[in-house]
Amino acid sequence: MVLRATEFFSKEGASACDPATESAFFSALKMRNGTFKFTQPCRFSELERLIQPFVKERSGSLQxxxxxxxxTGVTTVEFANFLxxxxxxxxVIATDLFINAHIVHAWPQLTVLADSEGWPLQYDFRGIVVRPWIRRLDYLTLAFVPRLLARWLLRARARALIAAGSSEVVQMTTRLLSNDGDILFVENxxxxxxxxxxxxxxxxxxxNILNLNYFGERQINEAVANIRSYLRGPGALLLxxxxxxxxxxxxxxxxxxPSGTFQILKRIGGGSEIERQILRSRP
Ligand SMILES: C[S@@+](CC[C@H](N)C(=O)[O-])C[C@H]1O[C@@H](n2cnc3c(N)ncnc32)[C@H](O)[C@@H]1O
Structure with a gap:
């Protein structure tokens, strides 16, 4: 069963949540770029073991x-613990295209969880969770018609209420692992x-973001240039x-x-698929 946004983001929601419940909640949220809010824990234990000597060596200077x-930041919390x-x-600053969301009481019996632009992520109609997004079967059953109409209406309503400050701002980040305030989640x-x-x-x-089947080469180059400009200077690390x-x-x-180019410290599992672009990139 998928929790209602008002339950999930409530104070009690934090203590009542278990991994399966949280995963079910987030994986039912489809962002406006068509991706789902989903990640899996414990993906990087082996990788962390291999890069550990480099991190230990610099531990005093990693500010x-x-x-x-x-x-949702599940692996960020693990990363912060590893550091x-x-x-x-x-x-630690953790970024994503979609972090902030709003709980909007659109009408007396209807609450909408929407992103910052009002894009509906979940409807709560009289306590029942309804998905705003359309799946293939909806085209056969014609259920896409009311869903499209609802999205059109409720997006405008949510956007207006958000702009008027009549929404509760929440962050679509994990509630499972303790985050002692060392991680700041920022939409970017x-x-x-x-x-x-x-x-x-x-x-x-x-x-799991700069992948060649998701971004074109030009976009990867832009991202790498941005990343370089965010690094403090010579000796800084990029994984x-x-x-x-x-x-x-x-x-x-x-x-x-010091030249502003990158050198490889460690290659894991054959290396990154965008290693060539990173090594070729110049300031
Ligand atoms: C597959 S998840 C990776 C999660 C986590 N890093 C991990 O490895 O478990 C990819 C994330 O990248 C985010 N994303 C996609 N394009 C982005 C962009 N241009 N800027 C920032 N984040 C982006 C997506 O919203 C998604 O949450």
């Missing part, structure tokens, strides 16, 4: 760390340069990795050189 494309257990008390598009991030980070991780269906990682740990 700020950026994790890009974190989804801490290796002596690094870094502040890695394709758009964020001046607030310039020259700040000692370690950046991009896990790019992708997990396959067998839960194995193909990733590369890079170090930024």
């Amino acid at each position: 700020e760390v950026l994790d890009i494309g974190v989804s 801490r257990s290796n002596g690094a008390s870094a502040k 598009d890695i394709m758009k340069r964020a001046p607030a991030f310039a020259g700040r980070f000692d370690f950046i991780r991009a896990a 790019v990795t992708r997990t396959n269906n067998a839960r194995r990682n193909a990733g590369t740990l890079f170090e930024l050189l």
